Amino acid sequence: MPHFSIEYSANLDSRVDMNALCALISDTILETGLFEVGAVRVRAFRAEAYSVADRLPENGFIDMSFRIGAGRSAEEKQRTGEAIFSAVGAYLAPLFTTPHFALSLEIREIDPDLSWKKNAIHPRLRGK
Template sequence: MPHLAIEYSANLEGRADIGALCEMLLKTVLETGLFEVGAVRVRAFRADHYAIADKLPENAFVDLNFRIGKGRTDEEKKRTGEAIFAAAIDTLGPLFETPHFALSLEIREIDAELSWKKNAIHPRLRGK
């Protein structure tokens, strides 16, 4: 159930490689060893309409929302969040050279009783 959604301001087009960010974050999530390969999703959504802080046109953001199923310790969640945040900072580093960029991450646990899934990828990756 680990789904990492990246929301970013449209003014990052040409200033940040969002595809590379997706790839790096997928790699980072898998390297934690806490999530099954067939369950991980990383996707990005461009926000065409937004208003940030003092509304300067150069203000930009990336917001990371990581939804996971229950079953990990607080320490595992914290370690995972720190790894994801560090990878995002490394990938987006040049954006921090200006006073116009904000990065955020939140981890949310999904209630299994209120989450429905059907995944045909798992059997293939599990060799079944």
């Protein structure tokens, strides 16, 4: 259950290929070896209404949230966060050439007693 959400300011539509960014993040998550293919979800949500810092119209943001199931060590979570943040930072490097962009990532562990799931994809990918 790694669910990755990207919230981004609408003014990035012409500057960032969100489908490519989602694919990059998905690949990076899988490269850690900590998550099953059938569990990975990466999606992006456009924020039409937003206010960033001093409200200059060119200010933009990407806020990333990664919800994962329990059971990974602090070191594994740290390594995963660093891998994702590094890959995304490199992909978005052109946005950092101006003083109008902010990027953030937070990893949250989900309480297994308060999470319900039903997944028909797992059996297919596991060959069962």
